[in-house]
Amino acid sequence: MKKMMLGNEAVARGLYEAGVTVVSAYPGTPSTEITEYAAKYNDIYCEWAPNEKVATEVAFGASLAGARSACAMKHVGLNVAADPLFTLSYTGVNGGMVICVADDPGMHSSQNEQDSRHYAIAAKIPMLEPADAKEAKDFAKLAYELSEKYDTPVLLRMCTRIAHAQCAVELCDREARENKPYEKNPAKFIMSPANAIRRHPFVEERLKALAEYAETAEVNFVDEGKENAMGIITSGTSYQYVKEVFGDRYPVLKLGMVNPLPTEKIKSFAAGVKRVVVVEELDPVIENACKALGISADGKNILPITGEFSQRIIAKAFGMSDKDFVTLDEPVPVRPPVMCAGCPHRGLFYSLSKHKITVLGDIGCYTLGSAAPLSAIDSVLCMGASVSGVHGFSKAMGGKWDGKTVAVIGDSTFMHSGMTGLCNIAYNGSNATVIIVDNSITGMTGHQQNPTTGYNIKGDPATKIDLEALCHALGIERVRVCDPYNLEETEKAIMEELAVDAPSVIISRRPCALLKYVKHKAPVTVDKEACKSCKKCMKIGCPAVVQRDGKAAIDTTLCTGCGVCVQLCPFGAMKGED
Amino acid sequence: MKTLDVMIVGVGGQGSLLASKLLGKIMAEEGFEVKVSEVHGMSQRGGSVVTYVRCGERVYSPIIDKGEADFIVSFEKLEAARYVSCLKVGGTVVTNSQQIDPMPVITGAAVYPTDILDKLQTKGVKIDAIDALSLALEAGSSKAVNLVLMGRLSNYFDIPTEKWMAAIEATVAPKFVEMNKKAFALGRDCR
Ligand SMILES: Cc1ncc(C[n+]2csc(CCOP(=O)(O)OP(=O)(O)O)c2C)c(N)n1
Numbered sequence: 201m202k203k204m205m206l207g208n209e210a211v212a213r214g215l216y217e218a219g220v221t222v223v224s225a226y227p228g229t230p231s232t233e234i235t236e237y238a239a240k241y242n243d244i245y246c247e248w249a250p251n252e253k254v255a256t257e258v259a260f261g262a263s264l265a266g267a268r269s270a271c272a273m274k275h276v277g278l279n280v281a282a283d284p285l286f287t288l289s290y291t292g293v294n295g296g297m298v299i300c301v302a303d304d305p306g307m308h309s310s311q312n313e314q315d316s317r318h319y320a321i322a323a324k325i326p327m328l329e330p331a332d333a334k335e336a337k338d339f340a341k342l343a344y345e346l347s348e349k350y351d352t353p354v355l356l357r358m359c360t361r362i363a364h365a366q367c368a369v370e371l372c373d374r375e376a377r378e379n380k381p382y383e384k385n386p387a388k389f390i391m392s393p394a395n396a397i398r399r400h401p402f403v404e405e406r407l408k409a410l411a412e413y414a415e416t417a418e419v420n421f422v423d424e425g426k427e428n429a430m431g432i433i434t435s436g437t438s439y440q441y442v443k444e445v446f447g448d449r450y451p452v453l454k455l456g457m458v459n460p461l462p463t464e465k466i467k468s469f470a471a472g473v474k475r476v477v478v479v480e481e482l483d484p485v486i487e488n489a490c491k492a493l494g495i496s497a498d499g500k501n502i503l504p505i506t507g508e509f510s511q512r513i514i515a516k517a518f519g520m521s522d523k524d525f526v527t528l529d530e531p532v533p534v535r536p537p538v539m540c541a542g543c544p545h546r547g548l549f550y551s552l553s554k555h556k557i558t559v560l561g562d563i564g565c566y567t568l569g570s571a572a573p574l575s576a577i578d579s580v581l582c583m584g585a586s587v588s589g590v591h592g593f594s595k596a597m598g599g600k601w602d603g604k605t606v607a608v609i610g611d612s613t614f615m616h617s618g619m620t621g622l623c624n625i626a627y628n629g630s631n632a633t634v635i636i637v638d639n640s641i642t643g644m645t646g647h648q649q650n651p652t653t654g655y656n657i658k659g660d661p662a663t664k665i666d667l668e669a670l671c672h673a674l675g676i677e678r679v680r681v682c683d684p685y686n687l688e689e690t691e692k693a694i695m696e697e698l699a700v701d702a703p704s705v706i707i708s709r710r711p712c713a714l715l716k717y718v719k720h721k722a723p724v725t726v727d728k729e730a731c732k733s734c735k736k737c738m739k740i741g742c743p744a745v746v747q748r749d750g751k752a753a754i755d756t757t758l759c760t761g762c763g764v765c766v767q768l769c770p771f772g773a774m775k776g777e778d
Numbered sequence: 779m780k781t782l783d784v785m786i787v788g789v790g791g792q793g794s795l796l797a798s799k800l801l802g803k804i805m806a807e808e809g810f811e812v813k814v815s816e817v818h819g820m821s822q823r824g825g826s827v828v829t830y831v832r833c834g835e836r837v838y839s840p841i842i843d844k845g846e847a848d849f850i851v852s853f854e855k856l857e858a859a860r861y862v863s864c865l866k867v868g869g870t871v872v873t874n875s876q877q878i879d880p881m882p883v884i885t886g887a888a889v890y891p892t893d894i895l896d897k898l899q900t901k902g903v904k905i906d907a908i909d910a911l912s913l914a915l916e917a918g919s920s921k922a923v924n925l926v927l928m929g930r931l932s933n934y935f936d937i938p939t940e941k942w943m944a945a946i947e948a949t950v951a952p953k954f955v956e957m958n959k960k961a962f963a964l965g966r967d968c969r
Contacts, residue, residue, distance in 0.1 A: 204802055204812065229818055308817055365815040365840035366802060444839040512843035523845030524867045526901045528859045533888035535880035537790060537825035565823065573885045646818065738885065743824055746879055757920040
């Protein structure tokens with residue numbers, strides 16, 4: 201039977217068919233749906249871990265116990281999981297273990313464009329890279345065979361255009377599989393220096409064996425071409441663009457395994473064509489490997505190193521002209537993402553921007569507080585960096601800047617990597633104020649549960665981490681809660697905590713307005729007579745508050761009746777339901 | 779075999795994913811190889827969103843680029859203008875006539891262009907505009923704009939109504955089936 205499947209859904213299907221029983225992951229676009237789909241199979245235990253390092257180590261533990269296991273993350277998640285990754289390379293596995301990592305060329309939803317193939321090379325771990333959903337499923341299954349045969353974790357590299365593109369996938373049955381027996385094996389699984397010294401040569405030998413496998417692996421294949429004036433070496437989504445542009449005109453070496461590379465195969469392919477071009481998104485990984493083999497390949501000299509490719513970008517690189525098209529003659533205003541109408545983050549950021557507070561921000565829906573008109577954020581680096589950063593900021597500023605700086609971090613992000621920073625604030629004593637925006641969900645990635653929500657990935661009740669108690673336990677005495685829909689209460693909390701010479705936490709608490717159980721109020725109404733067109737209500741950047749004929753108006757299809765705009769109107773022109 | 783490239787564009791939250799899923803399913807049943815490409819994540823928060831539905835005997839690239847689309851289905855006028863460069867010469871834009879101001883317009887940093895659809899028409903773009911929001915409300919929810927527009931688009935293909943209705947039943951949650959079918963019919967039959 202065939203089914204239209206997203207690439208990520210196909211990976212999940214591959215895990216299912218391979219007999220995987222344990223999956224742990226932290227959400228991150230474009231990887232999230234791998235775990236969401238895997239969780240639909242009752243034969244697989246699935247969970248949201250608090251971060252990618254935990255997820256990877258959970259998968260390690262399951263592999264140690266003899267199960268086939270997986271973890272999944274976005275490219276930057278692999279940075280967080282890099283510590284277990286590099287040493288997992290040494291221990292190898294018991295049951296097969298696969299690490300799914302999704303890159304985001306073009307940064308549709310990411311803070312950087314790193315190329316995760318470098319991790320495979322640096323950690324000396326094999327990496328497979330599918331070019332569509334069908335391959336995503338097949339490669340996921342192959343990854344388990346390789347993992348167990350070569351005693352290694354295997355990286356499965358996805359990217360946005362594979363993860364979020366659907367095509368027809370043939371479904372197969374689940375492999376019946378028992379856990380491999382568990383036996384204590386300190387020399388393999390205790391990576392003390394003495395043991396690790398003995399494991400490192402094994403890693404090098406394994407890489408050689410894998411390189412040999414790569415030479416004959418079916419996933420590295422040549423599409424014959426009609427002309428040999430040029431030969432193209434490519435992989436993943438770039439393969440699709442190449443085929444779209446050239447069809448079967450030139451031979452194409454398509455690499456399904458991107459680490460280690462099949463050097464002999466590459467050499468003989470190159471020998472059969474007059475010019476070699478490597479078409480790969482992001483960094484020149486395959487290109488550099490070709491050059492190291494003495495092949496003078498074109499690549500980044502004609503193709504961009506930044507952003508994602510398309511058939512048009514490839515065509516242009518080969519000197520082909522554009523297809524005809526029309527455009528509007530005037531500028532089309534951009535439409536950036538915005539905080540939703542009714543978003544609880546809005547009231548908090550309005551209060552911070554009103555008092556010109558310096559905000560070290562973090563990653564989540566609340567990053568949108570950086571956009572105009574709120575423009576309330578000064579920095580965003582990586583998950584958790586707000587909390588650690590505000591400590592460094594206040595240490596560097598000494599007393600001079602006191603009372604003007606806060607960190608803002610989401611509930612999921614706080615559990616991911618904000619806790620350790622808070623512990624540092626308490627331990628190393630700065631009077632920083634940390635605001636946890638607790639909307640009772642992991643919002644940005646599409647509503648995943650997390651340890652503070654009280655539910656697990658299946659939606660069943662789970663232990664709910666008490667944020668107040670946690671902050672107290674991390675050494676913060678001053679912990680208070682405010683409702684961001686209430687501007688007066690929120691401002692009071694911020695100003696009071698900033699005035700105190702002690703570290704503090706404010707939990708700005710209101711569930712995400714998009715959560716199914718959140719009841720919306722009737723839309724706000726505007727008394728056109730009373731409106732004096734002062735535009736105060738426009739300062740919160742709510743998509744439901746617009747101007748029509750010079751007066752404030754409400755888009756009733758969007759308004760949730762949160763009432764934040766009502767509190768801003770000095771003329772009482774806006775009315776909300778009580 | 780023919781090929782068919784359709785771009786579905788709109789504002790995050792308007793339901794373009796469901797529309798592309800429905801179209802992909804129908805075209806796969808018609809015997810095409812189909813690729814549907816979506817963007818999840820960040821842009822779904824009220825940003826500009828685009829999905830691609832590509833159909834043919836053999837489809838490679840999951841995306842559509844400049845001058846390639848046979849149809850652009852636009853859930854909002856400005857989005858039609860934003861992506862019109864992806865339309866083939868002679869292609870058709872099926873669009874909702876609704877205006878949704880993006881944040882730079884709301885804050886006064888940019889202006890919403892006037893008479894967008896007329897201007898595109900004078901450039902030779904075939905424009906098929908309907909008030910999909912009103913029809914969606916008539917069907918029972920402002921959220922059904924997506925199905926109204928799919929109904930409108932369906933007029934360009936030789937596929938019987940029953941097939942579309944069956945695909946809707948197979949694609950949407952049971953309690954929304956009737957509303958969505960009504961929205962589809964309103965879009966298909968409106969003049
Ligand atoms: C290391 C890393 N993992 C995952 C992500 C993807 N990601 C971005 S924001 C976010 C979660 C945000 O949730 P929360 O902190 O609760 O804020 P909300 O979006 O709900 O406001 C995730 C998982 C990332 N950017 N970096």
